Amino acid sequence: MITNALILVALFIINLIVFIFPASTGFPDEVSIAVTALGGYAGIVNPIFPLDTLATILGLVITFELVVFAFKGLKWVMSHIPYVGGRG
């Protein structure tokens, strides 16, 4: 009951924030079609040059940079909290 209440309150607040943002359907379908076609062409080369490995590495690099960026963002937020961020 207690956990339930906490979750529901948190969900209510999150949904309220999400509600503020306007509706969107994202990229047009043509983008996915183009990516599928691109993947097909890349697939021809993949048995010779490991493009799938390259894609995996690219994903790891992006993830790493996102973690660094998120860390910096968190530090920035904390620095603006009175007393916590060293400002009184």
Add this chain to the structure above:
Amino acid sequence: MLVMTKKLILLFSLTFFLFPATSFANIIIPDDGTFTDLTAMHASNPIYQAQPLGTGITGTLTGIDFTVTTSSTGSGDQNTYVGLRIYDNATHYNTAVSTGNFNANDSDPAYNRLQAMVSYTSGTYPITQNNLNYTFDPDKWYILVIGLSRLSGSPSGDFKLSSVNTEFFDSVVDVDYGPNQRAGGNAPKNISVSLKGINTPVSFSETEIVSITEPVSGQTYTTGATTDFQFDYYWHGEYPELDIVGVAITDISLGLQIPALELNIIKTGLSTFTDSKIFADGVYQWRPYMRSTATGQQIQGDSLYFTVGDNDSIINYVAPTATSTTDISLDCSQGNAITNSVCNISGYLFVPSPTATLGFQEVNENLKNKFPFAYAYDFKDNITLLYTTTQTGTSSLTLPFADYGNITLISTDMLNALPYIGLMRTLIAYALWLMFAIAMYHRTLRIFNSNPQ
């Protein structure tokens, strides 16, 4: 506000990369019955049949036999081959189908096909292959092709699919050479082929629910509209006690089971289940099933989701990573009355309900339809799609020549014949990983040696 929005996008993007995507797969069962058809196969129509077998085939193909009967409209050439080949392909999005992976012990193992040499003189040519011991990979797509090989004076031709449209269901095939394009090509010849008695003893271990038509995951119905359920199921007699086919429905907004829609199974070949119902607004999970009233045995298909209500206010569920809606329960029966009571009270106070936990999925689905998060979700989906299509692509590059027909520059056969290409690929992959490790090392050092702010 703009800065915060950017940070939120990045945080959610990070989340997507850490959680793998899932997808549902439908299953198409091959026509394994006996049939006879008389189809003229010639230069412009050398493919008799390109039939999708689909994914999820988990049995073993132990033998194939079929008969080719020919009648002549031309003359001369004795090197016409008619045969059968099964292609595998990890995804039906691929447009090039050339990955022959059919390890039949046939007369021409280099091309992995079952074939018989036929002539334009009328005759019957049986093709039988037992002990194939070919195991299907349930994660791959398969397509069955029966067609002519080219006339080149030697059995070096192949059934040729130059393109297959993006949905194998339609199996639109273009063939770029045929019998009339052989060396010193004569006038086009026709050959009529009667295929009899294809028998593929393939067993399917999980489900006989095939090709779900509607409602697919994410489909939304407006309030008061009829929700139509339609899917194909296949009867091959492996489970003779099954007698009911139906749809199990759960209102996951309220956690309620809706009375199932059920019909008697039609015990012959491929049939279509069709029924409909009007629902109140909400989010629903549904799955098709076949069951036995006598034994209780049940075979079920994938779980899918649909919504009823206003498009803007109802959450679309699309292939969630977890479909279980079972209650989170505690086993409070192990101790004595007091400890069990404490356990029950603790569970009541602290264990969240499934409805509450499903709310997080709702948030996730809500965000998919909101600016600017929708772009982040799409970006992640497209990266995943690019990775999948690249990884599962087939190596086939063919150039057309006016005098010599199509010449294959890169093919799976070529790659198999040149093993050092695989070694070269492995070495390149190692080199890429090494470069990545070095780059990460220097990047990490730079972070710690500088002010991250």
